Amino acid sequence: MRGETRWVVVGYGMGWHHARYIERTPGLVLHGICDVSPERLAKAKAEHPDVKAFTSFDEAIADPDAHGIAVVTPHNTHAPLAIQAMNAGKHVITDKAMCLTVAEGEAMIGARDANRVLLSVFHNRRWDGDFLAVRKIVADYELGDLYHIQSCVTDWGKPGGWRADRSAMGGWMFDWGAHTLDQILLLARSRPVSVYAFSHYRFDEPSSVEDYINCTITFENGLTATTVVGYVNMLSMPRWYVIGRFGALECAGFDTPVRVSKLWNGARQDREVALAPSDWAAYYSNIADVLAGRSDLAVTPEQVLPQIAIAEAAYRSIETQQVVRL
Secondary structure, X not given: OOOOEEEEEEOOOOHHHHHHHHHHOOOEEEEEEEOOOHHHHHHHHHHOOOOEEEOOHHHHHHOOOOOEEEEOOOHHHHHHHHHHHHHOOOEEEEEOOOOOOHHHHHHHHHHHHHHOOOEEEEOHHHHOHHHHHHHHHHHOOOOOOEEEEEEEEEOEOOOOHHHHOHHHHOOHHHOHHHHHHHHHHHHHOOOEEEEEEEEEOOOOOOOOOOOEEEEEEEEOOOOEEEEEEEOEOOXXXXXXXXXXXXXXXXXXXXXXXXXXXXXXXXXXXXXXXXXXXXOOHHHXXXXXXXXXXXXXXXXXXXXXXXXXXXXXXHHHHHHHOOOEEO
């Protein structure tokens, strides 16, 4: 489809992010907001007074003036809603995680192909400043061949809402882990072959979702990578720690410089790499370019399927207390 494409954002919890990026992206138009909550829909109308308000998903996808649907709802609804929208001829963007099983992901790809529409996943954190800096250091071979990648998102707190419900959320490997696994796969550039994971729950008032998960992936080229998502970490773990043949890097948080220490020409070199600003708007700029025929899609569902497979394997590993082969 060439020219402007008109989008409906479904779910105005985190959907306000999507709405503002769509509204600000040349070539895209915020056509409507859909939410079952009257309070959230009223908030959406106050912030975007000129767009349509839909109270049901069926109503939104039946609108002939809507070309695309951004699905920003609990994880377990992404696959059925996306498939329904694509079968109605709409382009679809889902928030992460794309879905909760590889089988769901394959069904979504099948619906995309059958209806000849766009399907993508809002992996906005591919444009995070910390990840871009780490990726460039690795790509420039500053650390040489990599031994191990560690990527952590840890804090002290107790998330609530649907993220405390395993049936809706799936577990942290489908939430923050969707981002960390996606980034690890981009850095690894090798096929994942096995997964081992373990988890912990709060001693007091545990929810159905783990409060800490530690997942290690082994890749075909011998690289290992560990991601930790935790909310029982009174002291946060470093956001990044990467070990390579020539040195290592560490990044304490999302907004802190990357420290690099390496051997070069027989001497140790230490430096800090400042972060460029994160650019989440780049995701929707790419969507506009793809629909205008100017670019290839930056985030494809085929790229995301290995992340879903690893997340599924992590929970099988926890259940069996065994390494799971992929």
